[in-house]
Amino acid sequence: MHRGTNLPAVGGYNQALILDVIRRSGEGASRVELAEKTGLSAQTLSNVSRRLLDEGLIRESGKMVTGPGKPRTILRLEPEARFAVGVHLDPTVITYVVLDLEGHVVAHSRTRTPVGTKPEETIRRLTVSVNAIIETSGIDATRILGIGIAAPGPLDAEGGQVFNPPLMTEWHNVPLGASLAASTGLPVFVEKDVTAAVAAEQWMGALGDLKNSLFFYYGTGVGAGLVVDGAVVRGASSNSGDIGHLIVDPDGPLCRCGKRGCLGDSVAPVSLVLEAIEAGLVSAPTGELDSVTVDNDFTRLLSLADEGNGHAVVIVERAARRIARGVLAIVSILDVDRVVFGGPFWDRASRAYLGVVPGAVADDPALMMTHPIRFEQSKLGADVAAIGAGCLVLDRVLSPKPTDLLI
Ligand SMILES: [Zn+2]
Structure with missing residues (x-):
């Protein structure tokens, strides 16, 4: 728990601190409770809460009687006071969400990622879609705090630059953050997709407190979002979680x-679709295997496996065992006790994969765990990384950072 400071020059920090405590309290908190939790004086607390009330970020919401003395006024977050836009740039699909201050999705849209176009054209379309979702949601644009983007790595999160994501061949050293900030006039924060996904799970708390967890991201590629000792792991350059070349099947x-x-190539939906074509389960495309065909054929493969088609079952179960070997390596290195699955392609595959992965991990002689591992799936669905990107904006604004005190 962070503590406040009563020095006059740190209003921004105290404001973020109080907002953070109110946000986490759910049902709201009284000034007395806030003073106890933050260590701020009654006077500082009164001044800061007045400012937050004036700015419309919090509201007074009823009174609470807790024994003798005056009933205490409850302060609650005003969720619709500000909003954040979250964008998930996946090589196949781009997801847009608008979040309120509590992180609830108030608007959502999705477009295909343009194929074979220059990054500038993709950024132009991103701008159009961001403006459109703000406009159709009916939110006053001045209430938008900023845009968070979850993008495939490797990237420079601080500088907002995307280097050369393996599945987006046109992208080389693209200043995504600066370009989108210039075209939208909003602050832009960039984060690696898998890190955004695990941050969303942690921020939203739908699965409770994630202390030591692996988020297994299953999209066009695979990746690992990690929480160790309660903190999201970003690594030296914000690029942690690359597990695509773990060898899981010699x-x-x-x-x-x-x-x-390698894990990435051997379980990617496109690879499974290629195996399905080879086995004659789906027809070979007349031209290039595009992302729409992969999407449809992957769904077809899974429903064939679901119906008990032997060839389809072999392909899907083999992929599940490969995933299990990857999961086993990561949980062993980090000693995690929870594995959360999610990402754009996860939901439709979850039944087939979750029927195999937990048992395959638990039965592997290489597992040296002294505690059980919980296997769960994200409750945030295919939007998880976009929500995480929006949470990144909320986090920058709402969470108190000790660095704010450096003046
Ligand atoms: Zn490889």
Whole structure:
């Protein structure tokens, strides 16, 4: 728990601190409770809460009687006082959400990621879609705090630059943050997609407190979002979580890195669709295998497996066992006790995969755990990384940062 300070020059920090405590309290908190939790004096607290009330960020919401003395006024967050836009740029699909201050999704949209176009054109379309979602949600644009973008790595989160994501071949050293900030006039924060996803789970708290957890992200590619000792792991350059080249099947398909059976390439939806084409389960495309075909054929493969088609079952279960080997390596290295699955392609595959993965991990002789591992799936669905990107904006604004005290 952070503590407040009563020095006059740190109003911004105290304001964020009080907002944070009110937000986390759910049902709201009285000034007395806030003073106890933050260590701020009654006078400072009264001044800061007056300012927050004037700015419309909080409201007085009823009174609470707690024994003798005056009933205490409850202060609650005003969720619709400000909003954040979250964008998830996946190589296949772009997801947009607008979040209120409590992190609730108030607007949502989705578009296909343009294929074979220059990054400038993609950013132009991002701008159009961001403006459109703000406009159709009916929110006064002055209430938008900023835009968070979850993007594939490797990237420079601080500088907002996307380097060369393996599945977006046109993208090389793209100043995504600066370009979108210039075209929208809003502050832009960039985060790696898997980190955004795990941050969303932690911020929203739908699965309770994540102390030591792996978020297994299943999208066009795979990745790991990590929480260790209650903190989201970003790494030295905000690029942690690259698990695509963990070798999980020495007999698996040849990866673009030159090795066989890398996790990313051997379980990616496109790889499974290629296996399904090979087995004659879905028809081979006449031209190039595009993202729409992969999307549809992956769904088709899963429903065939669901119906008990032997070839489909083999393909899907093999992928599940490969995922299990990847999960086993990560949970062993970090000693995590919860594994959360999610991402754009997870939901439709969850039944088939969750029927295999927990048992395959638990039964593996390489597992040296002394505690059980819980396997769960994200409650935030395919929007998880976009929500995480929006939470990044809320976090910058709402969470007290000790660095704010450096003046
Ligand atoms: Zn590889």
